[in-house]
Amino acid sequence: MKKIILSTIMAGALALSVNAQEFNKFSLEVGGGFNKPMAPLNRAYLSPTLNLGHIEFGARYMFNEKFGLKLDYGFGSVREAQGNDSQSLPFNTKYFRLNMQGVANIGRIMNFESFTRKFGLLLHGGAGIGMVNPEENQFNDFDDNVYTFIFGITPQVKLSERIALVGDISTVLNGRQTVTWDGAEFIYPDISNGFYGANGTWWSGTLGLNFYLGKAEQHADWFIAADKYATKEELATQINGIKDMLKDSDGDGVPDYLDKEPSTPVGARVNSAGMTLDSDGDGTPDHMDKCPFQPGPASTNGCPAAVEAVAEVDYLKKAINDGYVNVYYAFDSSKPLGYSVSAANYVSNFLKKNPGVSVEVKGYADELGPEDYNIKLSEARAKAVYDLLIASGVDASRLSYKGYGEDTSVDKSSADARQMARRASFEVK
The missing domain is CATH 3.30.1330.60 (OmpA-like domain)
Incomplete structure (x- = not known):
């Protein structure tokens, strides 16, 4: 009986401890790295396997420890594959994208805490607007307005309660892209045909940092509701208090906290x-x-x-x-x-x-x-x-x-x- 009472009281105390906890919901994100335009490209133009030239900034809000939203802005430029054995004609195209995305914290959804508390994983996806702006070849200075779909995966390494090191690999689909990435030709002979479908494809890979904002101890990325313990000292104090309640001072089989006559004779x-x-x-x-x-x-x-x-x-x-x-x-x-x-x-x-x-x-x-x-x-x-x-x-x-x-x-x-x-x-x- 005492074990049942002890377990019930401890469970209630820990539940109150968890409910009292809050976590930070906002974060700022910055990263930079590589990009690669996949298609469409004119036959005479080749893109490098990794083109260093992509930067992105973002702000994220988590509704809870599993799901949230982020707004991010990415920009950069792509060039031809270079080197002595390159057979590509030169090109230089700038771009930007602005996207609203949903975020899923896979680390919490899949209980990564069962084997690690330093590594996390986010999935993200959404849509937005963008522009592809060739600066060389036939359509240089052409503002090619596009809409974008983006999907990506973001591994995380927790450095502290305020900062995380992150990597990201994202695939972007450009809709209504009119000219090729190299700016040398229309995607379709009839320019109006380019107003339909996801005509452009590219991806980016970055390395960056997440900065967590707020007054709470942890951010939603790392908050574990079922495992938010009191300190060892607090828990020891609670357990000692419960043990005192369960004492049976007069040995009559009824614990003191239920005993209305705690000094009955032996x-x-x-x-x-x-x-x-x-x-x-x-x-x-x-x-x-x-x-x-x-x-x-x-x-x-x-x-x-x-x-x-x-x-x-x-x-x-x-x-x-x-x-x-x-x-x-x-x-x-x-x-x-x-x-x-x-x-x-x-x-x-x-x-x-x-x-x-x-x-x-x-x-x-x-x-x-x-x-x-x-x-x-x-x-x-x-x-x-x-x-x-x-x-x-x-x-x-x-x-x-x-x-x-x-x-x-x-x-x-x-x-x-x-x-x-x-x-x-x-x-x-």
Whole structure:
């Protein structure tokens, strides 16, 4: 029971800790590197495998640790492949693009934290506008306005809580591109045909930095909601506080934070709230009452006058048979709750004082769960008390036990009533 309570309280404390956390959502991005126009190019012009000449800037906002938006601007120029063995005619074309893109943090979506907390991965894609502006050949200074689609992947390396090193590889499709990248000819003989379709294709590869903005400790790129721990010192303080709550100072089986009477004497019989029981209501608590089920004055230790003592056996038998003496259990358990074990001790004492009687232990379960399972559970509960009585010195020939399954006499919608149903009762034969 204590383990269950401890786990529940710790889970709640950690959940509150997580919910209290916030993360930064804004970042600025800068990068530079290579580009390569793929198509279209005139046959006499060749582009280099890697052309150094691309720069980009961006601003990003994350709605949460998994998804966001970014606006970025990229520009640069492309030239012909150079070198002694190059067979390309010269060209020089400038370009720019402006795109709005959706961003997915694959590192959080795929739980990279299970194997690394330094490396991340973003996917991005979107659309925008751009321009291709040849500066040489037939269409030099022609402003070729295009629309663009962009898709890319961005690996990340966390350098600090404020900066990350990033690489990016993006493919860009230019729509309505009219002239070739080299500026030497129209894509189509009829210029109007170039107003349809994604006619231009190119890609860029960059290396750069992300700068994280905000007052929180972490940015959404690296925030792990399910793993946002308190510090070791804070967690140790919380656990120690919980342990203090679960102490049972008087040893009655009820932890202090639930115990309404935390200083009951050793051996006292208590209820689920830790309060001393007085079964016969005579003012003498059961642990001091020599006749706990017969009212009597304190002068006779709770027992009635001598003339009435002869009825004790019948009175105790009636109290036991009428269900005033029970051992209780937690849900789905056949281990008696500590505070109720003393009921078995009273039955044991009764049997020892009255060697001519025998007792049947009757096990019950609440109505939760399958009926056949509850039959087995109720029998296991009866058997547990049967074993306690034998261990206390009662001869097995005077005892029997049976599981009676579900107690349908209680309100199964009430948690308190279901607790009363999870019991072992006794019947004196």
